[in-house]
Structures are given as structure tokens and as C-alpha cells.
Amino acid sequence: MCLPYQMSTVALTGCGSIFLLYIWYLDSLAFNFIIISESVDSFFRELYPSTYLSHVVIRRTNKIQTLLSKSKNLYKRIRQLRSNSTQQNYNHGGGILGLFGSKKDDLIDHYGKKLEDIEQNVRLRQAEASLIAEEARAAFVFFKSRYGAASAFHLQPSINPTQWITEPAPAPKDVYWPFFSESFMKQWVSKLVVIVVCILFTISFLIPVVLVQGLTNLKQLEILFPFLASILSIKFVTQIITGYLPSLILQMSLKLVPPVMGFLSSIQGYISHSDIEMSASKKVIWFTVWNVFFATVFSGSILHQLYVILDLREITSNLAVAVPAQASFFIPYVATTGWTNVLSELFQILPFISSLIKRPFTKQEDEFEAPSLAYHRDVPRILFFGLLGITYFFLAPLIIPFLLVYLCLAYIIYRNQFINVYTPKYETAGRFWPIVHDSMIFSLVLMQLIAVGSFALKKLSPASTWTLPLPVFTLLFNYYCRRRFLPIFTAYSAESLVKKDREDEKDPAAMNEFYNQLLIVYKDPALFPIHHSSSTDSLVSPLLS
């Protein structure tokens, strides 16, 4: 408490690596120039003399990152231009396009100079970043053993719990670098802001969608786009527009939700891609439950839904009246949205279209990166169909075959995609499973509440009374699972850590090699020297620095 600055720390043992990550923040600007690297070193060397290994202080590299992405784009353009010109020279000699040959060289020259300027700037800033003033208040701290790292993570380091904050360090590839520039207080505030924005977004999402859907009204269209009048007079076109356009608009705007939630999660203060996607998944699930399930069931804005749901006395009977009424909507929903989604996953329609559009402008020799699955887009979608199945299977059993087809298709297709199409961006290590479990428990409780309400509505009061303990038992089961299985998802046990540590001790040479690599692996990618201009095997002199 009496230390001159406030620090927060982040710590963890990775799957196979031995390290901790610390963030801290200075409380007053007066101490802004304190040497952060030294204070981390002295604090941990003092506290854990036998297990502390070393650390890497994180540096503010936002500006370098923007410069780097600029230089990357420039470099791409230059390569493209150059390969175009050589191809043209080779193919056509001095053909029609050859006319622009000299102009192209000028362009390449121009871009080359620009690129060189930027790279000079980057090198300057990289040198600057090694200065003390550019240290962010966060560091990766490495320990000699997994057990040492785990106990440093689990025990609160300093007497003031907000001084050092420890968090498990993600795997090197999984680190989300832009976050580290933020101070701890900014993180806290941005987290709050994100939660508020997320709630507002969920509440107000349907308003613009409904407005836009209103525009698909034929008369509105004719007023807005007078030139369409002739087309709109064809009956077939009007049928498609009035029948299909509103639902297309809804589906397209729902497609926007995962990226938006992903962006919101990314500014919430998470330090790894996996945490961001997990948080985004949760947001998307809640969004879908509110804006698709409850919005359809209670047919109205979210404020109206809240108004209905907040009457906890009548909630079961309200659900029992409203949910079965929408069976005729959700059964076709599974067939249309579900089946199309999973099939479009197989045919990759959007990436196909975008590559069709892009191809003329890019060269095939460009390195092709295998995409990774956006978990926060697909996991919530599948879970939502689970929710539909669980809540409707006894109200409208006709949903079951449709859902079965969907699930079988999804199993086959996603299995194929995982094996043959996607490369994982990071190891999930099963950490998405608790989200699946929670969503299933929610679906079960909702289903049981609907059952209670339905039985009461049909004057089967004994059945209704005897169904009441069911949600309680479901929640007890959930409690048991949280106790029995959840700890496995959050941290490793001492037994397994010590066992792994002892295995490592048998091979000291490999461990030393590993310790040396740590410092390189956890270096901010923005601080590596850039190679563009030198590695271009360029024919143009300015590109050789």
C-alpha cells in the first residue's frame, strides 16, 4: 500500500510453457518514468528467489503496428505492380499495357521511396521503444517450473490486491498485443463501457432492422428509387421483394452481430484471442436468445419482452402461452436458416464470392493463409438450435426430424472443415465447453418452466406441481458439475504440474534451450526487425536500403 506506484499483474502456466504475465499500472504521473523492468525484476526475485527466471516488459507499440501494416500494404502493392510489369514485358513485349510501362516504373519508384521512409520511421520508433519511457505497465514473467508459476498466479502477490494483478499468460501465438498499451484503470472503464454498449446494442438492435424492413414496402421503394418503378410492376419481382427481402435483411443484419461482438470483446481488456472469442461467444448467445427467441415468442421490442419477463409471478404461464404459438415459425426456421447456414459453411459462399471479386486484382503467388474458424460465429448458432430443440421437442415434436437432419449435417460438415479446411489460430483446450454446458442448463430450465406453465394452463395441477422440482434438480446438477468439472477448465492441479516438472528436470539441456527461447517467443512482433525492402530481391535500387 505504501509503495510508490500501483501495479497489476497477470500470470499463468501455459500448457507446455513455463511463464507468467504481469501487467501493472502507475497510479500517479509523477512516477511515470520509474524503471518498470527493474521493479518487476526486484519484486519477483525477492518474492520467489528459487523459481523466478526472467521477464519481458511489454512496450507501447501501437504506432509501430500501424506503420508496419502500412508498409506491408505498400510492399504488397509494389510486388504486384512489379510482377505485373515483368509479366507484361514477358507476355506482350510493349503491348497496349506497355504504354504504361514507364509510368508503372515511376509508381514503383514512388512507392519504394515511401516504403523506405516508413521503414526508416519504424526502425527509429523501434529504437525508441526500447527506451524506458515507452514501457507499458505490463510484463511477462517467466518461472523455472510450472508449479512455481502456478503458485505465483494463485496467490495474491502483494498486500494491496490491485497493485499487482496476475493473469495466466496465453500461448505465444494467442497473445493479443494491442491490449497491452492500455493502463489498468482504462481497462476497467472500457470493460464497463463495453458491457453498457453491449446491453444497448442488444436492446436497440431490432429498431433499425424493423425500420429498414419497413423500407421494403413497395410504395416506399418506389418513392426512394423511382427508376425501379418499371421492374416493380412485374408480379414475380414484387412477390420476391415483399416475401423475401424483409427476412433477408434480418438475416444479413444478424450476420453483423458476431463481428460487432468480437470487436466489443477485443476492446474489453482481454489479452488473448481465445479469451476474446470466448467472451464474444457468450455475448452472441445472449443476443440470439433475446433477439431471436424471446423477440419471436413475445413478438415485440426487447423492452416489451423485459416487461413480460420481469413479472416473475406469471412467467411460467406467459411462456406456456407464447412459446407453443411460435412452433410454426421455428420449425421452418430450423429447415431454412439452419440447413442453409450449415450448407453455406460447406460451400464457403461468402469467401468464394469475395475471392471471385478480388482475384483480378491479386496475383496467385500471394501467400495463401488457411482461415481459422470464428468460434464466436458458429458455436452460438449451434447452441441456439440446441435451445430450440430442447424447448420445442415436447410442444411440437415435428421439430425433431428437422433438427436431427441439421445436427447430422453439422456433424459431418464441421468435421470435414476442421480436418481439411481450417487451421486453428490457437489451442482451445476444451475451454469452450463450459459455455456449451451453461447454455444447455439454461435451455433445460427454460423447457421445464414452460412445462410447468403448460400443465397449469391445461388444469393438470398435480403434473404442474410435480414438475416444479425438476428445475431445482437441474440447477443442483449444474452446481455439482461446476464443483466437479469446472476446476479442470480453469487451472491445472498441483499433482499434474509437479509430475510434468519432474519429467522436465530429467532433461536439463532441453530446459535450458526452452528458457532461452521464451524471451524470443514472447517478444512483441512489432519489435522484430523488418525485412521487406531487403528481402524483395528487388531490381529497383531505392528498395535496397
Next chain:
Amino acid sequence: MCLPYQMSTVALTGCGSIFLLYIWYLDSLAFNFIIISESVDSFFRELYPSTYLSHVVIRRTNKIQTLLSKSKNLYKRIRQLRSNSTQQNYNHGGGILGLFGSKKDDLIDHYGKKLEDIEQNVRLRQAEASLIAEEARAAFVFFKSRYGAASAFHLQPSINPTQWITEPAPAPKDVYWPFFSESFMKQWVSKLVVIVVCILFTISFLIPVVLVQGLTNLKQLEILFPFLASILSIKFVTQIITGYLPSLILQMSLKLVPPVMGFLSSIQGYISHSDIEMSASKKVIWFTVWNVFFATVFSGSILHQLYVILDLREITSNLAVAVPAQASFFIPYVATTGWTNVLSELFQILPFISSLIKRPFTKQEDEFEAPSLAYHRDVPRILFFGLLGITYFFLAPLIIPFLLVYLCLAYIIYRNQFINVYTPKYETAGRFWPIVHDSMIFSLVLMQLIAVGSFALKKLSPASTWTLPLPVFTLLFNYYCRRRFLPIFTAYSAESLVKKDREDEKDPAAMNEFYNQLLIVYKDPALFPIHHSSSTDSLVSPLLS
């Protein structure tokens, strides 16, 4: 997971002591006779070779404890009889009571033989308890350093999280021994049962009270007790009975609540007196809020209250209508119940009456034990007056002077009681403070909701709207406090533990002494040899064993 038995462990670093407490339970009866002591030893020696010191397995001593309390009572009776007879011999020679002298000696002989039998039984059972079969599935595990114990506590020991369960070991005096005989599964079930019983008790408490209050109806009384008819005809008596008896009955039955909740908490599976009293405090607070505050405000059974409160849409306006109406009840309540409670605390009326009744039957030479404060009786009471003050200060400011007098009185009187009357049973180490904090936050939020409702009721809708963020800010403040201050109440920081450990290392002799004492201090009191019959300085031969 593949270990032959399931274990659960309990661990902690005490304030000044270095130990861990483990409970585990065998999953199948087939392994009931496994040597528990050995498996604890091998597991922890393997896992923490450098910090593990030793352990004490807890043994099933319930039967010994009942026998011991029996023998204690017998011993007391014998001492009393003997001192009576010697006194009488001395005072009256062979007076009137001297007639019974020989009979008394016979009685002493009889009791003496009985006591000897019981003590023989106790010794037999104590010898039995050291057998393997009598080992309970729990143990205190001692570590060489505070840091070692803390990291063993914070890290989940085995891969299966329910196999070993660690809990901080309480201070030796604070241990609640009867609990340890229960297996882990029994604990879990008893915890659930206690929660259900507690809810039922809270819900149904008012029903018998109202019934009994109904009996104080004059006609009912005359029918039940015809002999009272003449007294009931006096006007003064009837006035007292009808005016005072109902509230007396309510107050007396409320006096029953803390002991009942204390009993419920004691069978819930806590291993220390402090945990039991903390849990009981929480139960009593909720009980008081429901059965005194909401029962008065919504004037009806708890089911009616629930019915009103579950309508979350109307909750603010319902509160705004009902709460101010009861100001005329709660202002006198502070003056009568509050002031009398705190003054009766000073005059210790109940202990005084009970000692008046007991005195003729006991001798003054009996060791007098200074009482300890029942936190679960007094903390909830004071917090409830805090709730009244916070919710009524702006609705009926007249409550403020009454409350001020109450708080001043309480401050002076409890200060005096703490210094001069009570001896603490255990160190609370400020652990009751989070309960106080939570109750204050609840009061604040309740007050702000009432304010929102009141403003809306008086058609001051801007005021009502601008008050709405207040509860949000209160909850944010609560969140901040939980993050900044709560960790201090739950565990020590690595920094402080390591510092203390290093101080200890400077004095190895004292540490060795301390290590040796651990085994004695954490021995079940039921297993110490009994001294009654030998230390009685008895004149009667059978008491000398």
C-alpha cells in the same frame, strides 16, 4: 481419477501457525479399511517434498464426546453433593439435613461407581479410536512454511477436483470437532437440507407466531384457562394482556431465531466456530429482513410478500407505497426494541435471572467461565437498525434522533462489554466486516429503489429518472470494493507470507518448538486422558481408580 478412493482436502495458513487441514472421503465401502494416515502422508510427501512437515488424522470421537460430557456432569454432581455434605457437617453437625447424611454418602458412592464405569469406557474407546478403522476421512496437514501451506491450499491438489478438498485450518481453539465424523457426501447433503430447512423456517415462522398471538385473545384465554376468569375481569390486566402480550410473544419467538440458525449452521459442515457464527449471522439477517421488515411493510405472510416482490415491474412503486406507511411502526420500534435490547445487554437480564435461579443449586467455588459474545445474535440486530435508518431517513426524518441515541448507546455499551465482560472465543480477524458491507449495500440499493418509486408516485418523473443511475453506481462501488478489499479478508498475500516466513527462519529453535507443539495443539480434546476421578482430592475410595 484412477486412484482407488476419492479424497477431499481442507487447507490453510493460520494467522501465526503453519498448517493445512485435509478431509477426504472414501468413495466405495470396499476401501473402507485403507490406511488413511499413510495415504495422506505419501500423497503430500510426494507432492510437496520440501515443505510438507507432518499431519494428524482426525478420528471418530462422537461417542467418546457424549461419554465425556456424561462423566463431566456426574463429576459435577458428585462434587456438589460432597461439598454440600461437608458444609452441612461443618455447619449443623447433625441438623435436620443431617438426617439425609448417610443417604447422601450412598448417592456419592453410587455416582462414583457410575463415573468410574464411564471413565473405564472412555479409556477403552480412546484406545479403540487409535485403530485404523476409527479414522475419519479428514486430517490436519502441517507445512514447514506459511507460503508452502498457502500454495498447497490455493492449488487444486489432485487432477480430480473432488478427490482432495482443501480448506484453511482454523485456529486450534476455533476448531469445531463434531463435524469431522461426517463424510464428504453427508456434508453436501446436509448443506442442501439445511438450506431447504432454513428457507422453510423463514417462510413458515410467522404462522405459529400468529396462531399463538391469536390465543391472547381474551375469550380464547378464558376458554383455555377458566381459572383466569376472575383476573381477566380487572380492566388493567386485560389492557396489558391485549396490548402487550402479542408483541411480547413475537419478541420472545424472535429471540429463538439466532440459536436455531446457529444450530442449523453447525450441522451444515463448517469446521470452525467462526464459520458457523458467520453463516448463522447471514441467515439471521435475511430472516430479520423478511420476517420483520418486509412482513411489516407488506403486512402479510412471506408468500404474500414474495407475490408482491416477484412483480419486478411494479416493485419500486409497491415499495414506495408500502414502506412510508409503516414509518409510524418503525420509529417506536427503534425506541422500544432497540433501546431495550441494548440496555438489557448492559444489565445482562437473562443471565442474571438464570443465575438467580441456579444459585441455590450450585456452589460459588465452581469455575466461572467468562461468556463470549454471540455474534450471530448481535451483529444482525445492529445491521437491521442500520437498514431501518437508511431506508427511513428521507421518508420520516423523525427516526434519525431515535436511531442516533440507539447507536450512541450501542457504541458505549458494547465497547464496555468487549473490554470488561466478554472473552473472545476466537479471533474474528475482521472477517465479519464483509457481512456488514453487504448489508449496507443492500440497504442503500433498497433505499434508492424506494426513492425512485416515491418520486414516480409524486409525478416527479425527472427526479425519478435521475435517481435510477444511483443503484447502478452503488453496485459499481460494491464491485470495486469486492475487487479491492475482499481479497484481504479471504487469504494472505504471498508478500506478507514470505516476509513472515523469513522472520521465522531467523529463529530455528523456536520453529522446532512450534513444530512439536502443532501435533499436541491439534489433537482432538476427546482423546486426551481424563483426570476427573484422580484429581478430585476425593475422600471416598471408589473415586480413586
